[in-house]
């Protein structure tokens with residue numbers, strides 16, 4: 001019988017979440033742990049990570065913290081080795097850590113910003129964004145896949161973005177380009193890994209209120225154009241991503257691979273009233 005308790009079950013699963021100290025990664029960790037998964041929360045920010053892990057533990061959830069930078073392959077090796085040593089398995093990996101590339105070529109009042117014009121994008125910003133958003137996903141998958149292959153399967157969920165599918169005038173070009181690359185990693189890895197019973201999917205959030213980009217979307221003025229353009233006239237919260245995360249981690253998505261679950265309030269559809 002297809003009951004929600006079994007179809008969407010994540011109880012007992014060993015999960016790793018990168019970028020888990022804040023925003024979407026924290027919300028995913030909470031949703032997984034609140035439903036009985038054993039969650040290894042990982043982040044490069046040690047203090048924030050420890051504080052969130054302690055808070056969730058106080059709530060009685062099964063979480064642990066491992067400090068790791070996704071741009072460092074040996075950190076990731078240690079992260080997955082420690083998880084498998086502790087839990088005996090690696091069922092689900094949320095490759096979520098990512099950074100902003102700053103504002104886009106249009107300011108929020110739709111005027112041009114010379115500082116963010118293509119020819120003025122700092123090369124070191126471009127490199128940092130690609131190292132984290134693309135290199136970090138690449139290295140996370142490289143470290144996780146051998147464990148999943150040797151145990152006969154697993155689920156990989158990458159936090160992509162609607163920036164992987166459309167141009168975004170208010171979002172930095174390096175970010176949009178990096179998420180386009182992530183979109184192809186999802187599809188390419190999914191087709192390669194299907195025969196090993198490893199599902200690779202993505203969550204594609206629209207703009208969400210988190211700490212990304214210095215938390216700029218917490219500012220109502222910065223948020224306003226995104227809200228105006230959204231058919232629901234609000235932008236996402238991290239909690240809006242929890243349903244997609246549980247779906248992609250649970251048996252409900254066993255025959256789903258290579259897709260993006262878009263969670264954007266209808267933004268990709270276009271303008272409404």
Ligand SMILES: NC(=O)c1ccc[n+]([C@@H]2O[C@H](COP(=O)([O-])OP(=O)(O)OC[C@H]3O[C@@H](n4cnc5c(N)ncnc54)[C@H](O)[C@@H]3O)[C@@H](O)[C@H]2O)c1
Nearest residue numbers: 019022023024044069070097098161205207208210211212
């Ligand atoms: N907030 C949005 O509008 C939005 C929209 C679409 C996609 N996303 C994606 O969601 C993901 C999570 O971002 P968020 O919005 O929750 O931001 P956030 O800044 O609130 O959280 C990101 C976390 O990742 C960590 N992190 C950054 N670089 C890291 C690294 N090299 N190694 C380990 N940890 C690292 C940060 O310390 C932080 O705790 C990112 O991939 C982002 O691109 C966000």
